[in-house]
Amino acid sequence: MDFGKIEEKWQERWEKAHLFEANPDSRPKYYLTVAYPYPNAPQHIGHARTYTLADVHARYMRMKGNNTLLPMAFHYTGTPILAMSKRVVSGDEELINIMKDLYGVPAEVLKMFNDPVNIARFFHRDLKLGMKEMGYSIDWRREFTTIDPTYSKFIEWQFHRLSSKGLITKGAHPIGWCPSCRNPVGQHDTLHDVEPEIDEFTAIKFDLDGVSIPTATLRPETIFGVTNIWVNPEAKYVEIEVKGERMIVGSRGAEKLRGQMAEVSMIRELSGSELIGKYVTNPVNCKKIPVLPAGFVDPDNATGIVMSVPAHAPYDLLALKDLKNNSGELSKYGIADAVSSVVPVPVVTMRPSSQSESTSSPPDSEIPAQEVVNRLKVKDQFDPKAEEATKELYQKEFHTARMRPDTGRYAGMPVSKAKDIVKKDLVSAGKAFPFYEIINGPVYCRCGSEVIVNLLSDQWFINYGDESWKEVVRGYLKEMSLVPEELRQEFINVVEWLKEKACARRSGLGTPLPWDKDWIIESLSDSTIYMAYYTISRVIHEKCVDASLLDDAAFNYIFLGEGDPAALKINSSTAEEMRKEFLYFYPLDSRHSGRDLVPNHLTFFIFNHLAIFPRALWPKQIAVNGSVLMDGKKMSKSMGNIIPLRKAITIYGADTLRVSILSASELLQDADFSDSLARSVRSKLQEFFCFSTQYAGAEMLDSYKGSLEAIDRWLLSRVQNAISQATCSMECLRAREAIQTAFYSLQQDILWYLRRSEESGAKARSIIKYVVETIIKIMAPFAPHMCEELWEAFGHEGFVSAAAWPEVNSSLIDISAEVSEDFLKGAVGDTAEIVKVTGLAPTKIFYYVSPSWKWDIYLKLLSLLDQGSDPKALIRDAMKDPAVRARGAESAKFISSISQCAVSMSKDQRTKLLSSERLDELACLKTASQFLSRYFKCQVEAYSSESPAYDPKGRAGSSSPLRPAIYVEGSPCSE
Numbered sequence: 001m002d003f004g005k006i007e008e009k010w011q012e013r014w015e016k017a018h019l020f021e022a023n024p025d026s027r028p029k030y031y032l033t034v035a036y037p038y039p040n041a042p043q044h045i046g047h048a049r050t051y052t053l054a055d056v057h058a059r060y061m062r063m064k065g066n067n068t069l070l071p072m073a074f075h076y077t078g079t080p081i082l083a084m085s086k087r088v089v090s091g092d093e094e095l096i097n098i099m100k101d102l103y104g105v106p107a108e109v110l111k112m113f114n115d116p117v118n119i120a121r122f123f124h125r126d127l128k129l130g131m132k133e134m135g136y137s138i139d140w141r142r143e144f145t146t147i148d149p150t151y152s153k154f155i156e157w158q159f160h161r162l163s164s165k166g167l168i169t170k171g172a173h174p175i176g177w178c179p180s181c182r183n184p185v186g187q188h189d190t191l192h193d194v195e196p197e198i199d200e201f202t203a204i205k206f207d208l209d210g211v212s213i214p215t216a217t218l219r220p221e222t223i224f225g226v227t228n229i230w231v232n233p234e235a236k237y238v239e240i241e242v243k244g245e246r247m248i249v250g251s252r253g254a255e256k257l258r259g260q261m262a263e264v265s266m267i268r269e270l271s272g273s274e275l276i277g278k279y280v281t282n283p284v285n286c287k288k289i290p291v292l293p294a295g296f297v298d299p300d301n302a303t304g305i306v307m308s309v310p311a312h313a314p315y316d317l318l319a320l321k322d323l324k325n326n327s328g329e330l331s332k333y334g335i336a337d338a339v340s341s342v343v344p345v346p347v348v349t350m351r352p353s354s355q356s357e358s359t360s361s362p363p364d365s366e367i368p369a370q371e372v373v374n375r376l377k378v379k380d381q382f383d384p385k386a387e388e389a390t391k392e393l394y395q396k397e398f399h400t401a402r403m404r405p406d407t408g409r410y411a412g413m414p415v416s417k418a419k420d421i422v423k424k425d426l427v428s429a430g431k432a433f434p435f436y437e438i439i440n441g442p443v444y445c446r447c448g449s450e451v452i453v454n455l456l457s458d459q460w461f462i463n464y465g466d467e468s469w470k471e472v473v474r475g476y477l478k479e480m481s482l483v484p485e486e487l488r489q490e491f492i493n494v495v496e497w498l499k500e501k502a503c504a505r506r507s508g509l510g511t512p513l514p515w516d517k518d519w520i521i522e523s524l525s526d527s528t529i530y531m532a533y534y535t536i537s538r539v540i541h542e543k544c545v546d547a548s549l550l551d552d553a554a555f556n557y558i559f560l561g562e563g564d565p566a567a568l569k570i571n572s573s574t575a576e577e578m579r580k581e582f583l584y585f586y587p588l589d590s591r592h593s594g595r596d597l598v599p600n601h602l603t604f605f606i607f608n609h610l611a612i613f614p615r616a617l618w619p620k621q622i623a624v625n626g627s628v629l630m631d632g633k634k635m636s637k638s639m640g641n642i643i644p645l646r647k648a649i650t651i652y653g654a655d656t657l658r659v660s661i662l663s664a665s666e667l668l669q670d671a672d673f674s675d676s677l678a679r680s681v682r683s684k685l686q687e688f689f690c691f692s693t694q695y696a697g698a699e700m701l702d703s704y705k706g707s708l709e710a711i712d713r714w715l716l717s718r719v720q721n722a723i724s725q726a727t728c729s730m731e732c733l734r735a736r737e738a739i740q741t742a743f744y745s746l747q748q749d750i751l752w753y754l755r756r757s758e759e760s761g762a763k764a765r766s767i768i769k770y771v772v773e774t775i776i777k778i779m780a781p782f783a784p785h786m787c788e789e790l791w792e793a794f795g796h797e798g799f800v801s802a803a804a805w806p807e808v809n810s811s812l813i814d815i816s817a818e819v820s821e822d823f824l825k826g827a828v829g830d831t832a833e834i835v836k837v838t839g840l841a842p843t844k845i846f847y848y849v850s851p852s853w854k855w856d857i858y859l860k861l862l863s864l865l866d867q868g869s870d871p872k873a874l875i876r877d878a879m880k881d882p883a884v885r886a887r888g889a890e891s892a893k894f895i896s897s898i899s900q901c902a903v904s905m906s907k908d909q910r911t912k913l914l915s916s917e918r919l920d921e922l923a924c925l926k927t928a929s930q931f932l933s934r935y936f937k938c939q940v941e942a943y944s945s946e947s948p949a950y951d952p953k954g955r956a957g958s959s960s961p962l963r964p965a966i967y968v969e970g971s972p973c974s975e
């Protein structure tokens, strides 16, 4: 079979039939979207995972009878495309080679990349072709780009709405900033797509003869316990002047201050060692404390100088201990006396504040850092466990400790509260200033410069820190469907830490901020509610609606029902059509995305919907998937292990890729793609295709309904099982599980059926046809092209993509047939194992089935478990039954031999056994004896173990229900 030809054929037919175009009608609707792509590179296999899962979801919902809409657009907004264009213009070899070799951009097209829009258009076309070649069931009539004038009007409306609700703010806020591009930097602007995380430190100023030594800390409340400050003697420091004040900081610290404060002028450079041994003054208590050397101080981190609180900071405690033992350092700097006089001063305590405490020098047990260092056995400041000790103590003290009585007006205050108050007091007294630092750094801009923190004074923000907005989001998050469920906590955490988000840039493609046209709305801010725009974009295209007609009044009517449609600039019937279409498809039923968008896009998506639309139109679900690895490694340009999607389609075919990517792992795990995986999936699809076409001409099953044998009923019952399991898997988007159940397990069942059924006549062919058609329907969302081809071969009119998802036919469920066949399969497996272990060529096989008293006990145990009996008390509970007790020791021995097996049985299996008639094992084996003889190529006998006609080795007694005792006679194998 030629995958390529089949795929092309069906993609054409779908398009001709307008199969995936969804218009409002009387059917229930299902509306899902997936994050639109940036057209700045071709998509690769990693991108295909999210899009394929969304398409599979759409196809499934369509087969379930929903009028399903999956639209697509292209996100031109932002600076990456602009930056790329600049790099091409400047002749950047690396990028030009990637464009030519990896992306296949022809030389004449590359020449036009001086215009960033041409870059976007080129990759837009490439991405769209890739999506079509993958067979995605997209309604392309709704396609748009984010620089379309009509879309810009929509974004203007969104920003006016946010602004009217007071959610847009302007001011000085710390943001990630590229000093070369002179632009704010978010996740999409960085080299490895990392969101710069900014934390606010407090830089407390210690005085050294009129020069400030700022030390940055996250625990300003511990200022009362500072015993010394740390400087790295090997590092370079600078003396600078900041707003008329002289300061000493690490050399990178000066650049950082420049981003965050006004003027910084350089006075001189100095070495850290120059400061060692000097004394500085603590601004809160005027105590003189020494400056000491420490290797753990990173001069590039924050101000490059650290205050030492050995009672509460394990690193400080360890560094002091290390220094005390380092006689070389002590004599080199002449600091032996200074070091020996340092005593840890505790500041906070876990004890309830009511207890009185002494303020004199406390014992070891009162030094929390000492306690945790001892307990975790941390050796020195370079021991990785020092980090663990620090985190643990920080958490514990933050949540439970209070300030000690000797901390003045802060005494008795919880640490979580004192922290903020101490900081506020120090800052307003001019003894400290806020210092912002990127805590997951170094983070690099796509241009290569290291990202720093900038306090922009006239920056525009969407205020995700607004408490009342957060409260609404918190409430709605509780009821929103999140797939998989374990994401909920991740979202809750993001909502908590989210603050103002810079929403506009000085450059880039996109929509200018409507009230301040020097700013362009950035990409994570113009992509939060565009799902609503898809519902009207078809009408905009078909009626050629001019952007100038789409003012705020028009959108207020279309999306919010406000105002009179007759009073709009736009034709009222057009406006009404858009409103109708929006109300039909909204709310959004499911939003698909990769996991990396949880902390930004997906959370912004929730916030903005809740702020702008009425409650009934809020999105119902978010579905998130993990990423794709290539041969177990992360895909990256530098590793050279990226396969562009369209190239992969020509190598493997779209259906193979779709099934490979989705069967490689469950939702949140990384899917490991490899050439061998794709090859194996392709051959499985091919085998299925060839096998199933043999049954295309078989008669319908209905003609044989009256003459079904046990084995027929077994297979048909297995199919019902598979339908219900696969449906359940699809409801939670567990694609791997659905493929496993419907494709792999059912084919195994067909093979078993072919072995077991005595004849391969017309009836068997009909039954297999029924199974195969069920597989085709369940696999249609995953391998739609192959399934369409088979559907046609089986003589069906219309598309399998539009066929009904299979439903369980309860009249075909036959639990007794399943129990009996499971039993036989188990017996065959056990026998084969014995034959293998003994190495005999069997001449005769004997089975001994359990007597009815063993079955009585067995079922008793299962029903006890079903009623919720404690597995540990199972034997005792069972022995309460007089009938069981009557057999005394024999019962007890038997129970203990099988109780483990009963306990570990799945609930499904247990229910099956309890709800079906008791299995007649002897009859089952006798009926199957011909099959067993054929299978093992020897004679087969079955006896009740109570009166076996032949049992030379006394095996009969070891039988248990569903596990007959087996005895094999044979000759040593000749091979």
Ligand SMILES: [Zn+2]
Pocket (backbone or CB within 6 Å): 178, 179, 180, 181, 182, 445, 446, 447, 448, 449
């Ligand atoms: Zn840059």
